[in-house]
Amino acid sequence: MLPRELLLLHRTCRRPVIDRFLSFSLGLTRRHAATAAALKETPIEVEPEASHPQYTLSDQDVQRLRFQRNIGVSAHIDSGKTTLTERILYYTGRIREIHEVRGRDAVGAKMDSMELEKEKGITIQSAATFCDWEATDLTSERKQKYAVNIIDTPGHVDFTIEVERALRVLDGAILVLCAVAGVQSQTTTVDRQMRRYNVPRISFINKMDRPGANPWRIVNQIRSKLRIPAAAVQIPIGVEDEFKGVVDLVAWKAIYNQGVKGIDVVVSDEIPESVLELATSKRNELIEQLAEVDDTIGEIFLNDEVPTNQDIAAAIRRATINLKFSPVFMGSAIKNTAVQPLLDGVCAYLPDPSESEVVAHDTKLPTSAPLVPLYPASAAPLVALAFKLEEGRFGQLTYMRVYQGSMKKTNTIYNTRTGKKVRLSRLVRMHSNEMEDIDSIGPGEICAIFGVECSSGDTFTDGTTSFSMTSMFVPEPVISLAIKANGIETPNFSRALNRFQKEDPTFRVHMDAESKETIISGMGELHLEIYVERMRREYNVDCTTGKPRVAFRETITQRADFSYTHKKQTGGAGQFAKIMGYIEPMEPDPETGKDVAFESVVMGGSVPTNFIPAVEKGFYTALEKGSLSGNAISGCRLVLQDGGFHVVDSSELAFRLATIGAFREVYNSAKPVILEPIMTVEVVAPVEFQSAVIGGLNGRRGTIMDSEVRDEEFVCTAEVALNDMFGYSNQLRGSTQGKGEFSMEYKNHMPVLPNLQKELEEAYRKTLPSSKK
Numbered sequence: 001m002l003p004r005e006l007l008l009l010h011r012t013c014r015r016p017v018i019d020r021f022l023s024f025s026l027g028l029t030r031r032h033a034a035t036a037a038a039l040k041e042t043p044i045e046v047e048p049e050a051s052h053p054q055y056t057l058s059d060q061d062v063q064r065l066r067f068q069r070n071i072g073v074s075a076h077i078d079s080g081k082t083t084l085t086e087r088i089l090y091y092t093g094r095i096r097e098i099h100e101v102r103g104r105d106a107v108g109a110k111m112d113s114m115e116l117e118k119e120k121g122i123t124i125q126s127a128a129t130f131c132d133w134e135a136t137d138l139t140s141e142r143k144q145k146y147a148v149n150i151i152d153t154p155g156h157v158d159f160t161i162e163v164e165r166a167l168r169v170l171d172g173a174i175l176v177l178c179a180v181a182g183v184q185s186q187t188t189t190v191d192r193q194m195r196r197y198n199v200p201r202i203s204f205i206n207k208m209d210r211p212g213a214n215p216w217r218i219v220n221q222i223r224s225k226l227r228i229p230a231a232a233v234q235i236p237i238g239v240e241d242e243f244k245g246v247v248d249l250v251a252w253k254a255i256y257n258q259g260v261k262g263i264d265v266v267v268s269d270e271i272p273e274s275v276l277e278l279a280t281s282k283r284n285e286l287i288e289q290l291a292e293v294d295d296t297i298g299e300i301f302l303n304d305e306v307p308t309n310q311d312i313a314a315a316i317r318r319a320t321i322n323l324k325f326s327p328v329f330m331g332s333a334i335k336n337t338a339v340q341p342l343l344d345g346v347c348a349y350l351p352d353p354s355e356s357e358v359v360a361h362d363t364k365l366p367t368s369a370p371l372v373p374l375y376p377a378s379a380a381p382l383v384a385l386a387f388k389l390e391e392g393r394f395g396q397l398t399y400m401r402v403y404q405g406s407m408k409k410t411n412t413i414y415n416t417r418t419g420k421k422v423r424l425s426r427l428v429r430m431h432s433n434e435m436e437d438i439d440s441i442g443p444g445e446i447c448a449i450f451g452v453e454c455s456s457g458d459t460f461t462d463g464t465t466s467f468s469m470t471s472m473f474v475p476e477p478v479i480s481l482a483i484k485a486n487g488i489e490t491p492n493f494s495r496a497l498n499r500f501q502k503e504d505p506t507f508r509v510h511m512d513a514e515s516k517e518t519i520i521s522g523m524g525e526l527h528l529e530i531y532v533e534r535m536r537r538e539y540n541v542d543c544t545t546g547k548p549r550v551a552f553r554e555t556i557t558q559r560a561d562f563s564y565t566h567k568k569q570t571g572g573a574g575q576f577a578k579i580m581g582y583i584e585p586m587e588p589d590p591e592t593g594k595d596v597a598f599e600s601v602v603m604g605g606s607v608p609t610n611f612i613p614a615v616e617k618g619f620y621t622a623l624e625k626g627s628l629s630g631n632a633i634s635g636c637r638l639v640l641q642d643g644g645f646h647v648v649d650s651s652e653l654a655f656r657l658a659t660i661g662a663f664r665e666v667y668n669s670a671k672p673v674i675l676e677p678i679m680t681v682e683v684v685a686p687v688e689f690q691s692a693v694i695g696g697l698n699g700r701r702g703t704i705m706d707s708e709v710r711d712e713e714f715v716c717t718a719e720v721a722l723n724d725m726f727g728y729s730n731q732l733r734g735s736t737q738g739k740g741e742f743s744m745e746y747k748n749h750m751p752v753l754p755n756l757q758k759e760l761e762e763a764y765r766k767t768l769p770s771s772k773k
């Protein structure tokens with residue numbers, strides 16, 4: 001990269017883009033990175049070369065990475081992700097037949113491999129699959145083979161962690177939108193997740209065959225609602241029933257599907273007369289949009305010159321990778337139309353693994369130490385992330401993405417978190433629930449391994465480094481219910497619950513100390529229902545569940561200082577521990593969602609260092625149950641400042657109990673409140689029911705955020721407390737003659753209204769034994 005280009009980049013890019021770019025430069029040549037670093041306002045935060053040497057990519061690495069894509073397919077529920085992926089697998093030769101989601105052939109889509117997924121016609125777990133695609137670059141007429149890993153992610157909000165996981169390890173994504181419904185509530189969620197992980201995306205407007213399909217309205221929504229510059233790179237030939245192909249606006253060619261299941265792609269230089277005018281104006285619009293986000297096109301545009309097709313393609317790629325633009329494709333998965341050009345677009349415009357900025361934390365250094373960039377070189381020491389666990393027929397299957405170095409069969413790898421080592425007995429590439437054995441796997445690739453005890457999110461190395469990848473964003477559960485095994489409880493009951501907790505950090509289990517009930521919590525009723533069903537099918541445990549309850553939480557609203565002495569003298573050895581400090585409100589970490597923390601600033605050994613972990617433990621125990629309503633406490637930091645000890649009577653137990661005692665004593669002074677989950681609810685219904693729907697939401701104390709009428713339908717977005725949403729589906733059905741539909745997703749936890757707080761406090765008090773009231 002020439003310094004001039006870097007200057008331009010510096011002038012025009014936002015900081016993360018430069019960081020991403022620098023990191024890429026660093027991975028390839030240190031020289032250019034130094035020039036680049038000099039251009040930044042602050043020095044680049046990477047570890048000194050001595051402790052983390054640079055690794056050069058071998059020719060083989062460069063070749064492999066360039067033609068490798070790790071992509072996800074994400075969208076709002078029912079947009080057609082699974083149907084689209086099924087086509088992709090078919091056209092890339094991974095499957096011989098196309099089976100539809102809930103299809104009449106009773107086989108079900110390949111990617112929905114869980115029995116439950118097939119029955120319900122929804123995707124629950126994300127599945128990874130890999131395929132080869134011979135991409136055609138229509139601007140140069142060249143063909144090139146690419147290796148593509150695809151993760152099909154669930155659209156249902158209850159399984160949001162699966163989407164988070166997939167995005168964490170992907171380099172790019174296809175955002176699928178319905179040509180009629182456009183940007184829906186969950187499209188916005190997925191968009192937020194993509195932003196969080198800096199995932200570049202191309203947009204695919206599916207269902208172009210549907211009556212009312214209007215790609216231009218959707219392009220506008222992508223710009224206005226998702227706030228990302230976007231422009232169509234194709235226009236449709238024919239609409240609705242007549243939809244039969246697309247015009248590629250970059251290569252200026254018409255593309256049609258022919259043959260069985262659209263297998264043959266016919267490319268023609270002749271743009272049909274009926275769409276010529278539209279194609280010309282949309283190509284101009286594409287160039288104008290690119291001029292806004294790309295300097296090269298900007299300059300050409302300002303000089304009144306005409307960019308070549310290659311100029312346009314290169315600009316789309318640059319702007320997409322730099323997260324400044326989303327090229328929009330369109331087609332109909334179900335009608336097998338324009339899926340192959342989308343795959344060509346994945347190869348042309350989405351980044352290869354070396355173009356993604358990836359950093360790790362060196363666990364040998366303090367947490368405040370700068371992050372270390374990873375290099376996708378096979379010669380570098382191994383760093384791989386276990387991003388998904390699955391209990392399969394042959395034991396635990398762990399999905400891994402290799403970030404640097406490589407893994408070979410029989411190698412020994414180390415889990416950074418636990419320090420445990422594992423010998424790799426079998427490496428496989430996954431194709432939904434089928435697998436293919438492989439001997440080794442290189443940087444940038446995704447594979448699965450067998451028999452490794454770990455949790456999802458664990459990092460593995462070859463033992464020469466102690467790198468750990470940053471963790472995932474884990475949202476708070478919103479619903480909980482009591483669960484009990486029917487008949488005598490077998491070990492399978494807790495085995496299953498342990499397993500599910502390891503697989504899914506949004507699924508939590510705890511025992512209620514008062515009622516002695518096992519409580520499971522998760523992201524929605526469906527989420528919990530699926531686990532109860534999996535217990536029956538996979539572990540042979542039939543369960544009875546209680547009524548779903550909203551997962552209320554408690555938090556504090558102000559700082560409160562404590563000074564507490566725990567002292568007990570009962571004959572034998574006594575107990576003594578003194579602690580001083582404060583608790584204060586804490587905002588969630590934007591990257592991980594973590595909103596509780598312990599910090600010790602004790603000086604001079606007033607609390608011996610070996611007792612400090614006991615204070616931390618005591619703090620986390622105290623957080624399990626707030627005294628207002630018995631719900632867990634979040635948004636709270638405890639800072640330990642000082643204390644005292646006794647040489648004989650102080651112990652871990654004494655410090656733990658002192659912390660629990662101090663916390664309980666000071667809790668009320670920190671003005672605690674009860675929080676409840678607030679949901680973003682989106683309702684779509686025929687326009688004549690607009691006032692009934694809005695009235696219904698108002699009746700549930702909802703705040704209407706947005707309401708839009710399009711064609712015969714209206715869409716209304718509101719924020720409603722989950723506690724007020726029970727029974728809403730029946731109400732909506734009743735008030736819209738069964739024609740209204742709604743979806744909801746978790747937004748945040750907010751304080752409950754004072755009257756509800758009082759009710760909850762009173763109800764909780766009644767459950768307590770009289771000594772505790």
Ligand SMILES: Nc1nc2c(ncn2[C@@H]2O[C@H](COP(=O)(O)OP(=O)(O)OP(=O)(O)O)[C@@H](O)[C@H]2O)c(=O)[nH]1
Pocket residue numbers: 075076077078079080081082083084100101121122123153154155156206207208209210331332333334335
């Ligand atoms: N008209 C039309 N229908 C489609 C198209 N693609 C998918 N569908 C239908 O839309 C419904 C949802 O499709 P899926 O592929 O299951 O959608 P999904 O996004 O994977 O759904 P989840 O996994 O549940 O989030 C199915 O009934 C499909 O047959 C399309 O191009 N046109």
